[in-house]
Amino acid sequence: MKVKPRTLSGYMELLPKDQIKFNNMLDIIKRNYEYFGFLPLDTPILEASEVLLAKVGGETEKQIYRIDDKVMRFDLTVPLAKYVVLNYGNLSFPFRRYQIGKVYRGERAQKGRFREFYQADIDIIGDNELSIYNDAEIPYIIYKIFKELNIGEFKIKINNRKLLNGYFEYLEINDKASSIMNIIDKLRKIGASEVTEELISIGIKEEKVKNIIAFVTMNADIEVLKKFKLNIDNKNFSEGVNELDQVLKYSNNLGLDKKYIEIDLTISRGLDYYTGTVYETYLNDYPNIGSICSGGRYDNLASYYTDKVLPGVGISIGVTRLFDQLLELNLIKDEEINVSDILIIPMTENYEYISKCYKEVQKNKKKTQIFYEKRSIKSIINYALSLNIKKVMFIGDDEVNNNTVTIKDLDKGEQNTIKINEMKRYL
C-alpha cells in the first residue's frame, strides 16, 4: 500500500501559475520596503521558548507550536525585539527594518486563516525616542504598496490609543480600557447592540456605554475631535488628537491623498502593546476580507528583555491571507509565465552539438532549456505552448551536418534554418 500524499490543513500550496502571482506580490512589497530605506532581516523560525514567550499569554499562548524547549515564531515582532536588544551596539538608530517570512499558529484552519502564513513587516525602532513623523510616513508607505499591487480602492483607517485612553479616563473607566477597546474593535462586525451588551457585562454603566458608542461611531474628522478636546480637558486625549492631526497633515504632505485615509475611532487593534497611533487597511469593495495591513505605535518594544527604552512603529501585511482571498475573488491579474525564451528540441544523439547551441543561446542572454525526453514533436511543442515559451529550436542530424539550427517562432509560425553564428537575430 502506497502512502497517500497530502498537504496539511492550513498550509497554502500553489500551482506554478499562482505561485508566480504570489511571488510577484512579495516582490512588490519587498521593493517598496527597500525603496523607503528599510534594511533586510531574517531570523530563525525556531526560538528558545523563554525568549519568545517572555510576554505572551492567554489566547496567543495556546496557539504556539512547541518543539521540545523551543517554539515556532508566531509573528515577526517578538523576534525583532530580541534581535534589536541582542545587536543593540551594532545597529544604527532609528533602525528601519523589513522582514518577510513565514510564521506559525496552531489554530484550526478555516477561510482566510492559516497555520503557516507569510507576514511582511516593517518597523522603525527608535533609541529612547521616536518622532511622530515616523507614524505619518507609515500610511504613505502602505498607500504606495497597495497602489502598486493594483487590487482595487482601499482606505487606511487610523486611530490613536492615547485618545481612547484619555476618553476612558474622562469617563473614569480607564481601569478597564484594554477590555473596552477589545470590545469596541468588534463594532463593525457584531453591531452596536451586542457591543452594548458586552460592555455592560464587563461592568460598565449603561449611561457610559451609550457615551462610548456615541463617541466612537461619530463622524470623527479632526476638527470635530479638536473641539471635543476642549470639553474633555484630558492630557492623554489631547495628545492623541494632536498626534492624529500630525499624522494626517504630514502624510498628506508626503503625497498621500486624503481620500485614502480616515479617522475611525472604533479601530483599536486587539493586541495590547500598541500605545499610540494604530492603523488598519480595508479594501473598499471587500470590507469582509478584514484588515489587509495593520499596525501601530508602541512605546517600548523590548521591556521584557532590557531596561533600554525602544519605542517603535510598524505594520504587518498578512500576505498569505490577502493573496488567498484575492485569488478567490479573482482580483489578481494573470501573469504571463516566462520561464524560458526558447526551448531546444534535440532530434539527434549528438549532444556535443546540442550543448554548443545551448551555450550560444545563453551567450545571447536568452533563457533556454533543453527537452531531453523522447516524445513526439507535437507533444514537445505542446509543452512549450503550455509554458508560454515563444520559440523552439530544432536540432537534428541535418542541422548538425550543416552547422545550422532551425528556429521556429510559435507566435508567427515562421521557421528559419540558419548558421549557428547567425542565431542572434532569430532568438
Place this chain on the structure above:
RNA sequence: GCGGCAUUGGUGAAGUGGUUAACACGCUAGAUUGUGGCUCUAGUAUACAUGGGUUCGAUUCCCAUAUGUCGCCCCA
C-alpha cells in the same frame, strides 16, 4: 478548545443495497514517419478515507476514528 457539513482515480464530478462504478479535464499514442493549441480515434488510473455493525449481499444504511472544509473564539 467548541459546533455544522463533507470524504468516489493525478484533478473535477455523477451514481447505485445486487455481475464490467458514468462523464469531463489531464496524460500517452495515432490520424499527421522532423513541427501547433482545434478535431477525430484509441489507450491510460491500486478510485468509493479507515475500522466496526446491520444485511443473503454495503461504495450506498448505522456507529466510531481519521482527514478535509466552513463557522464560533481569537487573529494576519
